Amino acid sequence: MASYYVDATLGDDSNPGTITQPWKTISKVNSSSFNPGDKIYFKRGEIWRERLTVPSSGLDGNPITFGAYGTGDKPKISGADVVTDWSGPDVNGEYYKSGFATGPYVVLRDGSRISKGTVGSLGANEWGYDSGTLYLGFDPSSHTIEAGQRTSPITINGKSYITIENITVYGGNNRADTDAAGGNICIYGASNNIILNYITSYGCHFSGIGIGDSDVSDITISNVTVYDTLGAGIRFASGVTNSTLSNFTVHDCAMLPSDDGAGGNGGGVEIISDCDNISVSSGEVYNTGAGLTSQGADPGVAVYESTNIDITKVKIHDCYGGGAYYRSVTAGHPSSGNFVYNIVCNNGNTSMPSGSILVGLRAQGVTDARVTVNVYNNVFCNNLVDYVGQNDRMGMVYASGETTINFKNNILKDPIGDYSCYMFIRSSVTYVASNNCYHTTGSNNRWSWDFSYKYSLSEWESVSGETNSLNQDPSFVDPDNGDFRLKVGSPCIDAGTNVGLDRDFNYNPVPWGAGVDIGAFELIRRITVLSLSHNSLDCRLNKWTDLSRFHNHGVPHSGVRPCVVAPGIMGYWFDGNSGYVDCGNNKSLDIIDTITIKAWVKVKGWTGSNQLLVSKGSPSAYSLFLANNSNFRFEIRTGSGFQTLDSLVQPVSGRWYHLVGTYNRALPSDNLKVYVNGAFKNSMDNTEGVITNDEPVYVGRHPTGLYFNGTIAEPCIYNRALSADEVRENMYRSPIYRMLRGLPHSMIYTKVPWKQTQGGIYAP
Incomplete structure (x- = not known):
């Protein structure tokens, strides 16, 4: 097992790759063969404008590791090149640079993506491209402009037992692999036992991290931050199995006007197309889909025709396409999983196109492609509930088609919208529910069963079969500022039913007290x-x-x-x-x-x-x-x-x-x-x-x-x-x-300053 070092400034590819004589380029890494247990370290504070194509596989217990050494910021691998020597402005007031052999799909200004427009009429924050020439609608002289030139700056194709950690990757120009769709990091082709840890991914075309192939399995992603992408921040697709995503943040995906119709669906995390046994936990998804005003955005977390998908302890908020869904539309391709201890709040936006279904959670299957989902101990609050442009009722939780939904210990509060209600359930759905809490400060204290409003909890329970639920204020600590813990005295304390879960949103033990609390948080008596x-x-x-x-x-x-x-x-x-x-x-x-x-x-x-x-x-x-x-x-x-x-x-x-x-x-x-x-x-x-x-x-x-x-x-x-x-x-x-x-044991304690002699304590 050997260690190799890469320094973009002081390195030389003729060096042996030691810490005192490092290599210089990623090209040298790509052309080398590594043994199981080898480690390749990139120097912190450096940047490589190349594509890392992992050349070798490790073994179980001896992965090949790509990481960082030194001090400072994480090393960066970029799919974009800096563009200088601009000409202009031309007659349209636009600045331009010619000579591009590869057309960019992403352009960054000072590290952030900008929207694509039409050459000849570019706006002040837009770029355009035509026949090898890149155009800008603003003066670039005081900015750093980077144009995407390389697909997926980190690519793992058919390699296994690989660890990549402590690296920043950005500027991916992907239009090649539509399965994995990894703009910055792409994993496909019979790759397995891959670990991504402490990765930052941003500013790319398509997904920040894309995993897709029927032979891909055992992918572990943790402690990652993904933002400013065209497509979903993180995407599992095309049959990925036995994988986990944890301790993550995904935000600001598909937020530009030019993202509309460009190929991405604008969700935060997507698990689609026959994936199986994937766990998503302990993360946050927010600000997704604002740019998709004509095509419509996916919700913050989307599960599509994939089975055994568990979404746990994730906060989903301010996503234009709604909170989350489990959906199937093709016979033979069901969806299933557990949606537990999540917070789904402030999602949905009226800018979405007509026909969009904006809800906190959507569960919808078809014949021979049933959706089965357990929905336990979640908080749904202040979500826009709308069947956009249809002027028809819709629920904060929506279930229709061939669907089984087990719905227990959830809090639904303040659905927003003229036709909104707590629940929208069709009679085709197998609905098993109990011990939920419903409350609104507005006038929409209602449920919908087969398009018929029910205006009292007793009426709802009579038609739906739900039992032991509450229609009371759950008494959150500070919902306006996102604190959905229960106050002392909340009616939800100990009012839930035991569904076999042992940790709440904050990983506190469940139950804590006489019974399970309704909602995402156990009230912890500090003892x-x-x-x-x-x-x-x-x-x-x-x-x-x-x-x-x-x-x-x-x-x-x-x-x-x-x-x-x-x-x-x-x-x-x-x-x-x-x-x-x-x-x-x-x-x-x-x-x-x-x-x-x-x-x-x-x-x-x-x-x-x-x-x-x-x-x-x-x-x-x-x-x-x-x-x-x-x-x-x-x-x-x-x-x-x-x-x-x-x-x-x-x-x-x-x-x-x-x-x-x-x-x-x-x-x-x-x-x-x-x-x-x-x-x-x-x-x-x-x-x-x-x-x-x-x-x-x-x-x-x-x-x-x-x-x-x-x-x-x-x-x-x-x-x-x-x-x-x-x-x-x-x-x-x-x-x-x-x-x-030297005080009697029965004496009330004293705060008199004291010192102690030999054999005991000394307090200065």
Whole structure:
């Protein structure tokens, strides 16, 4: 396994490709043969105006990786060339450049696509092309103009076990492969086991990422951003199977006037033409289809004649063609999947052409091509509901034809439009529904069954067979600003039915409370999820009792034993070699957005390695530890890696320290904080959220080792971030603090400043 480096400025293709003697061009990469496990790194801050055609395949466990090295912006691969030396203006006031052998389908001004017009009458923001000459309707002298010249700057054709990560690609000029339709990244031709990670794709003709071929499978796409494309941002087509898309953002697709009729459908994510077993999760789609005013736009997420397609935890908003659909129109080509824990809001626009069906969700099959979809725990709010130009009723959720829709635990609020209603269901549909919530602040409190309005929930339930639903305000936290969590006291709390789902939109455990909540969010009662007792009756050789209601009791292993911290106050001593406590992997410990980890710690000695105090899994979702530089640290794992916060405190052996690490994703800054002995010590920014795992929480070690040498007492985990005042209050109330102050255990806590002598804590 070898590593090769490419530097567009300082490289030379006659070099051996080492980090000190890098190659220069992608052409050199394309003409080379690589072995499984090889890595090819492009230098950050550089740009290549070439086409990367992956030349070799890896093997299972040893993929060939294309990535980045150095510092700065991600390396860029462009399908467009910079155009200079313009002439003009001509008699039409247009500027021009001749000599193009390849006609552009995309032109970018300062990095953004501009609309195509008609040569001779170009508008101020338009370009045109005729007979080898590119024209602009504005003076280009103060702009950077790039014209598309290469199809799909990254192409994978018939290759497997490939990873591409940390690269920006733009300017793709694709009109060649209509199946994959990948303007910037195109995957086709019996390719499988491909990973795309931390990719940015923008400014191209057709899709930002296009995957299409009946022999393509096992494509994993994560942590990608796609925008400013003619077609769908991300497109699976023509039989792609067994693939995933997660942690993504797609926006501003088909937004230009010239995108109308140019070949793209303008959706955010499209899965079409006999694809199977594809999961789309944890993403956002917005601002799509504005340019398609005559042909009409697809919705934000479109599933067309494809099966086992799961759309989960996706926010779809401000899409001109509506929210989402599952559709089939050709016999023998059904559609199916799960549409769960999504937010569908503010979609639809009256600029769409007559006959457009604008809804939050559309499910529509035909004879011998049935659509079957489970629609659970979604929020549909403020969507334009319209059968454009037809002056006829339409529902925020629309189902017709040969369709089965299981519809439970959803909230439908404020459908918009003169003929709008919550549900539009035809009698041909198999409709199984319960435990939904309907509400409007307007006058459209109605449903439609076979074109007949129903004006009360009881009337609707009578004709549709729906049961146990509500016609009440769901009481969102702040719907005007996109916060669709439930307020305390919402009628939707615990009012749903269990459909077998275990994580809500924010990845919180389901249910949280007496039952499942209706909507996309469980109301999380911010409580302690782990609190290991200091009571002598709770600290035993075979069990360290958890005082939270989740029973995350610790099981001691090997070189660990309970010890007396003070009369009646217990902790555990860890030997630094094999001792640890296993607190299990209850779902209450899977925390994403807000967390506090706290413990009293007394270090006995140093091992030369990190010593874990509290940690969850490997790689650790979150941890509190003594670093090998002898500082206490707090750490979480996010999509961009480990976020490690140093306490700036080096402990003294034999002294007690009160350690607290907190994380609050919702804060605008200083999301991670660390406190020592009640005093704030350090902070850092990160709003990505914790990447959790299904592994247990350990006290005193990491799953790979890294044992702690010393004593730990009162370890706690909260599913909220304690404030600075709460951190201090928590410490003052601890019997360990009172013991160290020499106060009676029964005495009310004190905030008197204190210091401690030999053998205990020192608080400056």
